[in-house]
Amino acid sequence: MRIADKTTTAVSLVKEALEKAKKYEDKHIFVSLNEENALKKAEEIDAKIANGEKVGRLAGVPYALKDNFLSKEGNTTASSLMLEPFHSPIDSTTVKKLEAEGAIMIGRTNMDSFAHGSSTENSYFGPTKNAVDDERVAGGSSGGSAVAVALDIVPFATGSDTGGSIRQPASFNGVYGFKPTYGTISRYGVVAMASSTDCIGFFTKNAEDMDLLMEICAGQDENDMTTLPDYYSETPEKPAKKIGIIKDFDNDAVDQDIRNVLAEKVEFLKNEGYEIVELDMPTLKYALAVYYIVVPAEVTSNLSRHDGIRYGYRSEDAKDLGEIFSKSRNEGFMSENKRRIMIGNFVLSSGFYDAYYLKAQKARTKIIEEYNKAFEKVDYILTPVSPNPAFKLGEKVNDPVSMYLEDVMSVPINLAGVPSVAVPVGKTESGLPLGLQVVGPRRSDKNLLKFASVLEGDK
């Protein structure tokens, strides 16, 4: 990525990004632009450079912020009516770290409301269109961020990945998308979805930029007690030798183009001297059911804070305190938010808790054990990100279960807390991007990104 220096000014980088953002207005990538603040910050950085002062590793680099990251600049809406009026009095830890290095936020990107969805069609502000095809979805939930990077508006964008929300849109639009090991980057100041699987990550054009962002953002945060001490920058180099593939993921339900590109990459890796190992991971087929029990349960709890009183949307019709809660929540949340909250209450309610919630948490243990066993045999696992390339707008939005099936290959990774990177590896005949993901053991993040760039190599 281009950094501001004596020859390239921060103002020119930011102006260029803003112009491109406006050029692609019809794609509906941004919920809001941050023009005034961004240009002011760029001028400050240019002044520092002119004075010979020290600037950060991301000096003048424009970036796009997923709309669920709190920042004092503009409203943090999570693409919802509920938070449309919400102006955060604090910055999220990730925003602080990026801006301390001189990065400049040029706009907030569109997403599925509260990150509930796999297409960005659940946004209160309307869907984002795919980078290469206006009739297709951007993927989700971080759809706007993926398209902003794919169309070279910005060299990087932030995302959050609870069950595939970075990797799937990355693969739908042909960019890198990384979900680190659980706890690597602070979640402080990001609108919570499911606390036991939420991960912060990024979209970039290459693995080197991703590595730099990880160097900057990984590490312990006293405001998030589930952050690991920084292991990332101290990871010893460990070249990969054995790559696993999952038998069960190669079936008729998976698009032929994706199966072909996977087969090509397997051949490529064999020729490069890697050993390919077939893995039997029979519990993974239950991961989606586990996910849609565990995650709604946590969503229910996290979204109970939205009461129409302290901040956010309040119904105009509410006559008493009870109605402030129930009408504000009913109007402020979208259908998918409500479905997840109600499913969460269902699986947690007495009479169903053991059969659903407890059962799912036991199944989660089995899924984790399967990954542990797999990583005794192989260094990384190579799989599709989703069963198909970008689908048509409107195709799945009215059928929640078929939308959920989009996540079948991405959610097991979040349940286990292991890292995974989506890598752009090719295109369909009609030009739709195709991605694959590489999954590694916990804390293998740095070496995983190195391997990912090898995989892209022969594209």
Add this chain to the structure above:
Amino acid sequence: MKIKREDILHLAKLSNFSMSDSEIESIGNDLENIINYISELNELDTEGVEPTYQVFEMENIWRNDEIKEQEADREALLALTKESMQDQIKVPKVL
């Protein structure tokens, strides 16, 4: 599994949603489909398996019990609410 209308009403109440009749009906169909899908998990044998509630490797992260200076002050927080009075958030009469 068949989800009855009264089950949906109960879930709407637990979730604090004031749903219209038509919304109860349409969301009821969706919830039934989702519950039927997640019920596939019953096939999996989990006898004797311990549950996992979190995947963070560490436990008991301590900090000193001290009041830290907060970035957002009272004024900034009260500015987020619709109505406030004398440094308090104002809501309709409860009793």
